[in-house]
Amino acid sequence: MNFSDFKKKVPNLTTLKLGGLAAQFTLAPALRLGYDAAMIQANRPKKAAVLALFYPDEKQNTRFVLTERASYKGTHSAQISFHGGKLNKVISI
Numbered sequence: 001m002n003f004s005d006f007k008k009k010v011p012n013l014t015t016l017k018l019g020g021l022a023a024q025f026t027l028a029p030a031l032r033l034g035y036d037a038a039m040i041q042a043n044r045p046k047k048a049a050v051l052a053l054f055y056p057d058e059k060q061n062t063r064f065v066l067t068e069r070a071s072y073k074g075t076h077s078a079q080i081s082f083h084g085g086k087l088n089k090v091i092s093i
Contacts, residue, residue, distance in 0.1 A: 003056035050084035 019026075021037055053065040071078045 001062045003054075003060050003062045006054065006062040047087040048084060049087045050082035052082060 021040075025033060051065075054062055055064070057063050065083065066080050067083055069076055069079045069081060
């Protein structure tokens with residue numbers, strides 16, 4: 001998508017309703033499908049945030065940045081992900 005067109009659509013995103021827990025369960029592994037909202041809250045989940053950085057390339061097409069995690073012996077080794085971590089503050093542009 002052309003970056004100028006993309007920027008015009010961004011304000012419309014603020015009016016959309018978020019999918020919430022139902023949307024998260026759509027792609028969740030089978031192990032998590034047995035959880036409900038009360039069970040999740042009982043585990044005191046940490047608030048986190050991601051950075052979705054969109055930018056125009058040399059042809060004015062919209063691109064975004066992802067990270068490849070380091071390889072190690074662990075669950076998230078070498079996964080592709082958004083930049084993110086614990087929630088510090090929310091910034092909206």
